Amino acid sequence: xxxxxxxISLFFILSIGVNSSFANNNLNNVQQLKNNYNSEILELTxxxxxxxxxxxxxxxxxxxxxxxFPAYPNSLIVINKPFGMNYDDxxxxxxxxxxxxxxxxxxxxxxxxxxxxxxxxxxxxxxxxVDKFVEGGKWPQDYYRIPSISIHVQKLANGKNGxxxxxxxxx
Numbered sequence: 001x002x003x004x005x006x007x008i009s010l011f012f013i014l015s016i017g018v019n020s021s022f023a024n025n026n027l028n029n030v031q032q033l034k035n036n037y038n039s040e041i042l043e044l045t046x047x048x049x050x051x052x053x054x055x056x057x058x059x060x061x062x063x064x065x066x067x068x069f070p071a072y073p074n075s076l077i078v079i080n081k082p083f084g085m086n087y088d089d090x091x092x093x094x095x096x097x098x099x100x101x102x103x104x105x106x107x108x109x110x111x112x113x114x115x116x117x118x119x120x121x122x123x124x125x126x127x128x129x130v131d132k133f134v135e136g137g138k139w140p141q142d143y144y145r146i147p148s149i150s151i152h153v154q155k156l157a158n159g160k161n162g163x164x165x166x167x168x169x170x171x
Contacts, residue, residue, distance in 0.1 A: 042076040042099055044157035049078050049099070049164075067096055068169040069149070070114045072107050075100040078164070082171065092144045093168040099154055101162045107151050115149070126152040144168075 067080065080096040100107060108127045112120065118129040123139045131147040140150070147168055154164035 039074075039076065039101060041101060041156050041158050042162075045099055045154070045162070046076055046078045048157060049097075049154075053079070055079060067167070068094070068171060069096075069147075069167045070111075071098060072100055072102070072110050072165070074102060075165075084168075087144065088141070090144050093147065094171055095166060095168045097164065097166040099156075099162055099164045101156065101160070103161075104151055104153055104163045107163045107165055111149055111151070118148075123150075126150050 067077075071077075075098040078097040078099055080094075081092075082094045084092040084094050086092075104127065108120075111118075111129050115129050118131055119133040120127065120129050121133070121139075122128070126139075128139060128151070129149045130143060134142045134146070137143065147170060149165055149167040151163060151165040154162050156162040
């Protein structure tokens with residue numbers, strides 16, 4: 001079972017918003033991801049992750065909704081919460097979690113080039129990009145309403161390491 005901190009990170013990353021200039025650069029990512037990349041390994045990993053989160057297909061929100069952040073190529077949406085989620089009595093920004101077979105470094109390099117105005121910090125084995133750094137803030141609880149992307153290693157269905165990342169974004 002996913003630990004509470006990883007679960008929070010998964011959904012927190014998905015809930016962080018992205019400022020309007022960032023959103024204007026999006027490519028209607030969902031359809032592009034669907035058309036360009038279909039991996040059985042990622043599909044199996046997605047199903048396993050949804051099961052660990054206790055999410056049944058009837059509980060999933062609109063995975064077809066546009067993502068207002070640049071989605072990493074060759075990734076698959078695990079879950080998209082375009083209306084955010086209520087966590088600790090706080091409504092988060094919309095959020096999405098994606099997975100890829102690519103390395104954490106590849107994903108981080110992609111977002112570093114796309115989010116030049118975001119601040120980056122390390123939280124354990126997780127790389128985090130935030131629109132606004134909260135001085136003395138704690139990750140993720142002080143960032144529920146700030147656009148961000150959290151990136152870390154994820155064991156895939158084939159036993160190899162891939163990457164899971166969660167973005168919170170603004171509609």
